[in-house]
Amino acid sequence: MAEDVLAEIVATVLEVLVREGDPVNTGDTLVLLESMKMEIPVLAEVAGTVTAVHVAAGDQIQAGHLIAVID
Template sequence: MAEDVRAEMVSTVFEVVVNKGDVVDVGDTLVVLESMKMEIPVIAETAGTVTALDVAVGDVIQAGDLIAVIS
């Protein structure tokens, strides 16, 4: 089963830690977002393979936007 990883708030993508095809474990950082001068890591809540990565450094994303899919 695939898990969609979505943004919780309006933010800018500060760093992309994983690539499409990477295997991640629960607790691994996927990307780091920046909002209001704070860096916010987005953590994998399930283990699996990153099958989609829909953001790049510098992207401005809105709450609910898709960041990645883990299958």
């Protein structure tokens, strides 16, 4: 079952650390966000394979924005 990874806050994407096809474990950092001058890691909540990445470095995202999909 696919797991959507969503942004919890308004932020700027600093760095995308995974690509489609990458295996991830629970707790792995997928993306680094910046909000209010703080770096915020977005962590995988499930283990699996990244099937889609919907952000790139420099993107401005809103709460609820789809960041990635893990299957």
